[in-house]
Amino acid sequence: MAPQGKPAVPASINACLVRALRNSDVFVSRLALLFSTPSSTDSTLSLLAYSMILASHTLDKLLASRMELVASQIASRASKSLQPGETLVASLPVGEVLGARWARAADASERMKTARAKISDFRAFARLWGLLGLYGWAKGHWKSYPGARKPAAAEGEGEEEEGSKVNKNKYDPTANTTIRTIVWMQISACVAFQALENVGYLAQHGIIKLEPATTGKLFKWSSRGWCTHLTLELVRLWKTSQLTKQKRKDLAYSAAWEQEDDAWWKKLTTTSAWAPVALNFSVAPSYMFLNELGLGLCGGTASAVSVRELWKKSAPAV
Structure with a gap:
């Protein structure tokens, strides 16, 4: 018989606790990796901000619908006691009209709007030194041309190597003049x-x-620069796909193709999702065509694809 006193904890409960602690450790470690670099931090905060846009928009719509229903009921009852030509004007707090639960929902919506504004401001502040990264991009692109700025080989070998290089780089995007x-x-x-x-x-x-x-005007023209970049990215992706099809036409299937195609589709998805957002902020306020729902869906989709890829890369090695 088991000894009297404090009951023993079942082994299954101990195993569950250990598993929960281990899973929590893995989750927090992977989350820390998402905030370990400026680019991954920006993607994660972007997903959080656009998720808040969707959430606050949904709450506002529900609140407006509920308030409209209650207002119509109040107007219906009041109309019976009003004289011809009289109008009822009433202004009541959400909590008094809809109750404490809806008041908390309205408060949550306002808090999310404040939080997403702070996130947007922080992301813009973190991009203040983004020109340094663009310098690195330009420098890397300048050096990426195959065979550029390399010393010439011997006369006989040089012609042979040049011919093989042309064939090898014929479908290489980094060597394509258009790209x-x-x-x-x-x-x-x-x-x-x-x-x-x-x-x-x-x-x-x-x-x-x-x-x-x-x-x-500065912000508007800044968004136009972003929009131009995204448009060019769509053209680059299209040209890259054409080169890839030509390169693979006479080659045997390779498992690496799936990874290449997957990366291409992810890039196409994020670029296509960001394009409406950039275009929306590139026009005058009176011509903006995306409401909060559209912004949340487009920005959230683009951010989710990026964060999902980062999350996969942060998985611990088996």
């Missing part, structure tokens, strides 16, 4: 985007003195 030109145009568009956003951000916070109208 290389597109990338240079993308770098230029991103430099314009980042420089204009930096000035607009500093002016918005009073560090640089500019008129509010001028600051708004």
